[in-house]
Amino acid sequence: MFRPYIKFKTKRFIRRLKKLPAKSWVDSLENIDKTVVKRWKKFRKIRRFATGWLVLCTALIAASLVQISQSRQTSLKQIPTQGGVYREAVVGKVNNLNPLFALDGANADIAGIVFxxxxxxxxxxxxxxxxxxxxxxxxxxxxxxxxxxxxxxxxDGEQFDSSDVRFTVDLLQNKQVGSIFSDTWEGVIVETPDPNSVIFKLPNSFAPFPHLLRQLILPEHKLHAVDPASIRSSEFSINPVGTGAYEVAKIDGDSGLITLTRNENYYRGEPYIRTIEIELFEDSATAQNAFDKGLVDGFGKQDNISSTATDTAATPTKLAAGSYLFFNTKNDILKTKAVRQALTQLVDKSQIYTAQTFQAPLINNPFLPQQLAVDNPSHVQLPHNAEKGRQQLDAAGFVRSDEGLRIKDGQVLSLTILAADTLENRLIVEGLQKSWQPEGIDVYAEFVSVADFQSRSVASKNYQVVLATIQNGLDLDNFVFWHSSQAGLGGLNFSRLENSIIDSALEAGRTRTDRNLRIAKYEAFLEQWRDLSPAVALHQSLYDYQQTDRIKGYSWDVLSRTADRFTNIHEWYVRTESISQVE
Structure with a gap:
């Protein structure tokens, strides 16, 4: 229909043109010359001006289009969506996922996800x-x-209630079970008035008790029929049932891969990531290498092995642990307060924390900043002052000999530092030697394996000076590290310090639930700690947690223990979707 219509119109137009007189043709040509040709000549004269306007209009139109496009994009936002897999490298072996026995390494990591x-x-x-x-x-x-x-x-679908809490505490207290926490829970009575209420009654006042309630809870219906003495070796230890964000789907001993699938009924919200895979490695170096090559999505370490991967989000997270140099106050040389004060003031941390070591936050008192921010100068350790240190050694009778060594009554001021054999500790000891040796002090190092360090330091207390990292925790309580009851063999009072004022302050701090009242009780402790100089506070530990950029959701400032990094794993995600911000 269209083409014949056009053809018809064209023929009719031609017929009309033929009927026009000659004069009309001339007039038409004159009009064309006047309205088109001459105006075109004029346009050529102003073509630059016209071209400029054309370019400007085009630019304005383009800018408008870009603005419209950007406006449309900014009206959208990316939100987490479900799906994907996260694989993390973990050093160690998996042999028991029961929280009563899963204390560290891979066991603790997985237990923290499942329970x-x-x-x-x-x-x-x-x-x-x-x-x-x-x-x-x-x-x-x-x-x-x-x-x-x-x-x-x-x-498995069974309801959680207060009976599970009571059952877990019963197991913790049962000596047949063999949990290392049995003494901690000794004397605690658990009452369950109803399925949703639990009452803990303690034999003594103990303000830090809420921090013990981070104990992972076990299911009574799965373990009540198991002999307490056999729980450690029961099937439950490798095939656990928890309430956590993920449950164990498969443990492949040959490949060292543990697969966990999300708990769709998780009470804190269904996890975004579909599957979590924990790949086991024998040591930190091989695990780091796997991460650097992109074979895993995440890896955390506490040593100084640096990552070479570029598409990573390394998050140095503070740990609730601090490194201290403890003086054995029962040692013949170190039992003198003036000597300990001198050694403290001679320590130059700038000799220790050079570019060769990781830049950990420095500390100067028994508390970590997350426990208590101490800003009173009389409550922190004696600052570096080499001149005062020399004067105190002279006053204590350790004066320089002709050979440059400090000697008192024929006894050379000689110190041996016991430490676990790690790169970090070797660098710290090297820095201490640079601080003390120029002052006429003989400084030796005794490095033992990490496995043997516990028996040498805690069990025997057979050392002059020991470099150790203690788990301060996040509560104010410092009882186990400085109270005289912990100074004996097996206790964690590494300095073997005994002081009645400190004991009273630490005991009083446990009887108050009000934080300000507890802090007030600890003032006397801090003053005595500074004066007695039983240790040199060095640095707070860091956990270098590395994840590829595609992993989102981890944002921890401080961890009580490394397994706590998975506390909000249900909020981690690897996939997103776009939604409009205006609903």
């Missing part, structure tokens, strides 16, 4: 609800009442 506790630490190191919704303490700090969530189920 939950009543309370957890948040990213800033504060206690927050998990299986419990709230906690109430009495004024005497010897009774704690918790309300539990009523929407929690075990991986």
């Amino acid at each position: 939950d506790s009543l309370l957890v630490y948040d990213a800033a190191g504060n206690l927050s609800p998990s299986l419990a919704t709230k906690i109430i303490a009495n004024e005497a700090a010897d009774e704690f009442t918790l309300q539990l969530r009523d929407d929690v189920v075990w991986h």
